[in-house]
Amino acid sequence: MELNEKQVHILKVAEKLFAENGFDGTSVRQIAKEAGINIAMISYYFGSKEKMLDALLFHRFAGFRKEMDKVMSEEGGYHEKIDHMIAFMIRRIHDNRRAYKVVNFEYSNPVRQVSFERYISQKIENYKLVETLIRNGQEAGVFASDINIALIIPTVLGTYFHFYYNKKFFLALLQISGEDAIDDYVYTTLTAHIQQTVKALLSSGSP
Amino acid sequence: MELNEKQVHILKVAEKLFAENGFDGTSVRQIAKEAGINIAMISYYFGSKEKMLDALLFHRFAGFRKEMDKVMSEEGGYHEKIDHMIAFMIRRIHDNRRAYKVVNFEYSNPVRQVSFERYISQKIENYKLVETLIRNGQEAGVFASDINIALIIPTVLGTYFHFYYNKKFFLALLQISGEDAIDDYVYTTLTAHIQQTVKALLSSGSP
DNA sequence: TCGTTTGAATTAAACGTTTGTTTAGTTTTT
DNA sequence: AAAAACTAAACAAACGTTTAATTCAAACGA
Numbered sequence: 270m271e272l273n274e275k276q277v278h279i280l281k282v283a284e285k286l287f288a289e290n291g292f293d294g295t296s297v298r299q300i301a302k303e304a305g306i307n308i309a310m311i312s313y314y315f316g317s318k319e320k321m322l323d324a325l326l327f328h329r330f331a332g333f334r335k336e337m338d339k340v341m342s343e344e345g346g347y348h349e350k351i352d353h354m355i356a357f358m359i360r361r362i363h364d365n366r367r368a369y370k371v372v373n374f375e376y377s378n379p380v381r382q383v384s385f386e387r388y389i390s391q392k393i394e395n396y397k398l399v400e401t402l403i404r405n406g407q408e409a410g411v412f413a414s415d416i417n418i419a420l421i422i423p424t425v426l427g428t429y430f431h432f433y434y435n436k437k438f439f440l441a442l443l444q445i446s447g448e449d450a451i452d453d454y455v456y457t458t459l460t461a462h463i464q465q466t467v468k469a470l471l472s473s474g475s476p
Numbered sequence: 477m478e479l480n481e482k483q484v485h486i487l488k489v490a491e492k493l494f495a496e497n498g499f500d501g502t503s504v505r506q507i508a509k510e511a512g513i514n515i516a517m518i519s520y521y522f523g524s525k526e527k528m529l530d531a532l533l534f535h536r537f538a539g540f541r542k543e544m545d546k547v548m549s550e551e552g553g554y555h556e557k558i559d560h561m562i563a564f565m566i567r568r569i570h571d572n573r574r575a576y577k578v579v580n581f582e583y584s585n586p587v588r589q590v591s592f593e594r595y596i597s598q599k600i601e602n603y604k605l606v607e608t609l610i611r612n613g614q615e616a617g618v619f620a621s622d623i624n625i626a627l628i629i630p631t632v633l634g635t636y637f638h639f640y641y642n643k644k645f646f647l648a649l650l651q652i653s654g655e656d657a658i659d660d661y662v663y664t665t666l667t668a669h670i671q672q673t674v675k676a677l678l679s680s681g682s683p
Numbered sequence: 684t685c686g687t688t689t690g691a692a693t694t695a696a697a698c699g700t701t702t703g704t705t706t707a708g709t710t711t712t713t
Numbered sequence: 714a715a716a717a718a719c720t721a722a723a724c725a726a727a728c729g730t731t732t733a734a735t736t737c738a739a740a741c742g743a
Contacts, residue, residue: 275718290585293500297703307720312704319703373641374581378497392645419649420635420669423642427634428627434580435630438599442626462627466677473676482692504729514694519730526729685743693736701728711718 279304280325288367329368330387347406352464359460412471486511487532495574536575537594554613566667619678
């Protein structure tokens with residue numbers, strides 16, 4: 270599916286509104302108005318509102334594997350590899366945070382006729398890479414053995430998402446404001462906290 | 477605000493539908509049908525659909541502080557206190573998971589005219605208790621000092637929520653099915669993982 | 684114990700809006 | 714001249730809410 274410039278623009282506007290107000294809380298008239306187009310263009314370009322969401326997710330969740338492989342092949346010990354992996358995951362998710370929010374919310378909606386295939390296969394690939402890295406570290410005697418590997422990803426991504434979904438609360442608590450300051454906090458302090466947490470867990474018990 | 481039996485029943489049905497399909501994705505006709513009542517009863521009892529959400533959140537987020545205080549006053553060392561606190565938080569949130577899901581997604585919606593006061597004040601109280609416990613542990617030389625306390629709660633709750641929001645995925649990965657088995661996994665394995673993670677973090681660096 | 688009164692509970696139907704989508708026609712590009 | 718892009722208007726369906734009428738249960742005076 271090839272997208273022209275105008276289609277990408279419409280999807281960008283729709284993504285923002287979907288993340289803010291939800292899919293059902295956003296009307297095609299709202300999207301059209303904000304994107305500066307006629308309502309009929311949504312059906313014209315995407316077929317329907319729901320197929321537009323499909324196109325959005327397809328567009329956003331492409332190319333994950335290639336990037337991840339590149340990061341995982343970087344030089345360094347097991348602890349460095351964990352750091353690189355977490356930093357990459359947080360960056361990738363923060364960049365696509367709106368699309369992820371829509372998925373998190375709509376994934377459980379039984380009415381939604383949308384393909385979450387790309388999202389799921391991305392999760393599976395992601396998990397396999399994490400599993401391999403940790404198992405190798407365990408065999409090398411660097412990581413503890415009594416670790417629930419499947420729950421590492423919820424810890425990494427969950428920490429980010431909970432922070433992001435409650436950002437109104439945490440930004441007030443931490444006295445942060447402004448988009449740039451938020452991005453900076455995520456890429457430095459929040460990422461460091463997650464790296465520290467996971468490494469502490471992996472280094473805790475008996476090897 | 478006193479709620480009679482029928483009102484509680486309606487709220488329970490509404491909560492389930494809101495969590496599954498979203499607030500905007502659920503119609504009052506759907507709620508009325510599933511609850512076995514006439515549509516007009518929603519306006520009659522609550523004033524409007526949005527005020528019904530207000531009543532739901534007010535109803536669900538009451539009594540948190542008292543329970544939490546009770547748990548925190550239990551005997552035990554710092555590690556035991558951390559265990560008790562995390563077990564309580566996970567149980568409390570899993571019990572009210574639907575209401576929390578609604579809040580997580582509606583909290584950022586600028587159109588929603590709902591009071592999140594109770595939710596916020598609960599978060600603040602929760603944070604203060606955690607902060608006090610960890611600072612005491614640090615002064616006693618039990619916990620590491622280079623900890624970002626504000627980000628502990630995102631790690632605890634985020635791990636749970638990410639698991640819950642993607643339960644379709646994780647249940648397939650872990651080969652779990654059935655409501656009871658899920659509850660059991662949450663209360664045992666998932667809780668243990670989070671306890672292990674936080675204790676590893678708190679015991680990691682220099683005291 | 685009776686019929687009557689009263690206020691709350693409940694109902695079907697209608698209200699005006701808003702929804703996503705389509706149509707038929709016009710403009711722009713190739 | 715053909716194809717693609719775009720528009721205003723209309724469509725039926727669904728939305729949350731209100732109305733006016735009815736049922737119900739408890740309270741009351743005789």
